[in-house]
Amino acid sequence: MKLLRYGPVGHERPGLLDDQGRIRSLADHINDIDAAALSAENLAMLAALQVEQLPIVSGEQRIGPCVANSRKFICIGLNYSDHAAETGAVVPPEPIIFMKSPDAIVGPDDPVEIPRNSVKTDWEVELGVVIGKTAKYVTEEEALEYVAGYCVINDLSERAFQLEHQGQWCKGKSCDTFGPTGPWLVTRDEVPDPQNLSMWLEVDGHRYQNGSTQTMVYGVAYLIAYLSRFMSLHPGDIISTGTPPGVGMGQNPPVYLQAGQHIRLGIDGLGEQHQVTYAAD
Known part of the structure; x- marks a missing residue:
């Protein structure tokens, strides 16, 4: 479904x-x-x-985030070896975990705000995993049984806020509108192998990201088992599993988002997102 x-x-x-x-x-x-x-x-x-x-919904409809009231929005950093290389980072010996504010979550086609004082707003197409039942101390072998479904996420990032200021990554990741989610929650039965999904992202028609979940360092099942060692995962929680190469920071020279641009991204079988950027008041 x-x-x-x-x-x-x-x-x-x-x-x-x-x-x-x-x-x-x-x-x-x-x-x-x-x-x-x-x-x-x-x-x-x-x-x-x-x-x-079932009744057909008529007329043009805004599509909202595909899951409501998520308690946690957990992200995994540097989870593709080729993305780590383009950013000059090494592949981490364990998953890098950071939180994104649930307030960042918006619909897949909602406008994206470039924050005040932003100079390095960036894009990241990612596979989202939505938890369907409470997971605590689960094994990797059973981990996928705890998945309700999968979705597309744009893990937008302000790189200066994230990397050049003191503190943790979350303040560069949690700006308003920095978590477009959806359009659909595709149930687990329709995604037999989450490690074999093509993904891509374009800005103003230029293809920057072209990757596959095949090149994840830590796969979905491992991530769920790993996270469940440190915190309970509850129904509706979202895990954003990392991005393939092609982010703006990795271009030569770097390329960052400006107001008035169009972002288009998608994952095979999970749908597409379309966002227009605008400057914060």
Whole structure:
């Protein structure tokens, strides 16, 4: 299933994308695409519905973040060896973990704000993993059983805030609008191998990133097991698993986002995002 949330900011409703690309309403069955909806029982209930009998949502609709009320937005740094090389970093001996504020989460096509005093706002196409049941001290072998589904994430970053100021990475990662998520939450059964997904990103029609989850240093199952050693993962939590090469910081010379640009990105089978950048007031 491709689950989604549509409607104005703060008033999104649950939906499902049918085989013809139309939104079907799930409002008669669940309140939202949230922690409660992601239980195995509720996902099985939704999968058993007759899609052609669900109401078609008419008209142009804003697509919201594909999961509501995430408690944690966990990110993995330098998780592609070729991306580490382009930034001049070494592959870490263990996953680099940092948090992104859940307040950064926006819809996949919502505008992206270039923060005040930003000089190095950058892009990163990433595979997002959405947790479906509480995970604590899980093994790598069982880890994928805790996944509700997968999505596209643009892990936007202000590199000067992230790397040139004192403190941790989170302040360069957590600016408003720096976490476009979706368009869909594609359930686990439709992604048999999360380590074999092509991904790409363009700015103003120029292809900068062209990669695959095949080149992750630490795969999805390992990351879930690893994170569960240090914190419980709860339904609706998001893990953004790192980016392939081609970020702005890695260009020669570096290239960063300016107001008025168009970002387009996607992952095979998980949909596309489209964002226009604007300057903060």
